[in-house]
Amino acid sequence: MILKANILDAVEPSPTLAITAKAKAMKDAGKDVVGFGAGEPDFDTPEHIKEAAKKAMDKGLTKYTPVSGIVSLRDAIIQKFERDNNLKFDRKNIIVGTGGKQVIYNFFMATLNPGDEVIVPGPYWVSYCDIVSLAGGKPVVIDSTPKSNFQITAKQLEEKITNKTKVLILNSPSNPTGTVYTKTVMEEMIEVVLKHNMMIMTDDIYEKIIYDGVRFYNPAMLSAEVRERTFIVNGVSKSYSMTGWRIGYGAGHPTIIENMDTVQGQSTSNASSISQAAAEEAIKGDQSFIQTMVTAFDDRRKKAVKFLNEIQGISCNMPQGAFYVFPYINEAYELPGFQKLLKESGETSKSKFFCAHLLEKYLVAAVPGIAFGDDNAIRISYAISQPQIDKGLERIRQMIKDLS
Numbered sequence: 001m002i003l004k005a006n007i008l009d010a011v012e013p014s015p016t017l018a019i020t021a022k023a024k025a026m027k028d029a030g031k032d033v034v035g036f037g038a039g040e041p042d043f044d045t046p047e048h049i050k051e052a053a054k055k056a057m058d059k060g061l062t063k064y065t066p067v068s069g070i071v072s073l074r075d076a077i078i079q080k081f082e083r084d085n086n087l088k089f090d091r092k093n094i095i096v097g098t099g100g101k102q103v104i105y106n107f108f109m110a111t112l113n114p115g116d117e118v119i120v121p122g123p124y125w126v127s128y129c130d131i132v133s134l135a136g137g138k139p140v141v142i143d144s145t146p147k148s149n150f151q152i153t154a155k156q157l158e159e160k161i162t163n164k165t166k167v168l169i170l171n172s173p174s175n176p177t178g179t180v181y182t183k184t185v186m187e188e189m190i191e192v193v194l195k196h197n198m199m200i201m202t203d204d205i206y207e208k209i210i211y212d213g214v215r216f217y218n219p220a221m222l223s224a225e226v227r228e229r230t231f232i233v234n235g236v237s238k239s240y241s242m243t244g245w246r247i248g249y250g251a252g253h254p255t256i257i258e259n260m261d262t263v264q265g266q267s268t269s270n271a272s273s274i275s276q277a278a279a280e281e282a283i284k285g286d287q288s289f290i291q292t293m294v295t296a297f298d299d300r301r302k303k304a305v306k307f308l309n310e311i312q313g314i315s316c317n318m319p320q321g322a323f324y325v326f327p328y329i330n331e332a333y334e335l336p337g338f339q340k341l342l343k344e345s346g347e348t349s350k351s352k353f354f355c356a357h358l359l360e361k362y363l364v365a366a367v368p369g370i371a372f373g374d375d376n377a378i379r380i381s382y383a384i385s386q387p388q389i390d391k392g393l394e395r396i397r398q399m400i401k402d403l404s
Contacts (some may be wrong), residue, residue: 065270
């Protein structure tokens with residue numbers, strides 16, 4: 001007998017991980033695949049961070065730690081919030097997890113009851129809705145468009161709230177669109193949150209990857225009152241090119257942290273002790289690497305957007321943060337060749353078929369927009385080398401030309 005939990009019927013495997021795995025398998029088979037799928041920088045982890053991990057191993061720091069993380073790392077996180085965000089926390093406000101994803105998962109497991117609603121601005125990171133569903137909650141999506149720079153409004157938020165609404169998710173800079181919420185829009189949403197006695201879970205994982213002089217704001221930075229209703233998720237994966245080290249952290253009300261500690265204590269227990277030592281050095285040590293990386297991403301961003309907007313049937317907003325572009329390809333769906341192949345395939349999602357055809361025939365891995373709640377687009381990561389970006393975009397242009 002094979003057992004299966006019914007809740008899994010509402011959950012799908014991560015599309016980004018699946019596409020990245022397929023692209024890697026094709027590369028391993030000798031195919032010249034350009035991988036736009038992975039959400040990780042192509043830079044190596046800085047040497048001083050790796051050295052901190054080596055020193056931790058040499059000192060024998062290879063044992064269990066407290067579930068919520070070693071004291072020195074939590075203290076470093078406290079210092080980071082005060083230094084970067086003018087937010088003051090105590091150790092009781094901080095938890096360290098095995099990546100930002102686990103912190104988000106544990107937050108919802110610790111706060112939701114069956115039927116509780118969570119508002120998810122779309123396009124959204126692929127795992128938000130599934131994690132909410134796994135925790136027994138109901139994701140309620142609010143759509144946005146390129147015209148609004150992929151930002152929802154306070155009016156849209158107000159219209160979606162019911163007596164079951166408990167949490168608003170805010171991801172700024174955004175994955176997949178790269179949009180960064182302005183202070184004004186954030187303040188307007190805060191008014192709605194306070195009016196309806198809600199919480200905000202803010203995913204700040206791309207906080208440091210921001211362009212054009214745009215300023216990062218977190219809701220907790222704007223109002224002492226809303227700080228009590230904000231849970232902050234962050235980590236070292238993106239800013240320090242440490243995706244494989246798997247360290248994320250959260251900051252919020254002590255009761256929520258205590259309950260998350262209980263959830264984590266019955267699943268993974270502590271994050272890797274060696275990774276925690278590396279994360280401490282990342283947060284406390286030399287920060288110059290971030291600017292070097294962001295400068296490179298900035299150049300790639302501008303070139304990618306220019307290239308995409310020159311392709312027939314594609315339009316692309318300029319992202320303000322993160323390392324993704326989210327080009328709209330809905331005009332390309334009307335091309336005769338695409339219509340013919342789509343009909344023959346039987347696929348109902350146009351972006352899924354677009355990306356499947358792109359990978360199989362043109363050896364370019366991109367993520368279909370439907371995975372982020374918007375079938376009009378695809379997500380392209382420019383966290384790869386410029387020559388690879390150029391090669392991949394040229395192949396997309398050729399595919400569009402062939403479908404015309």
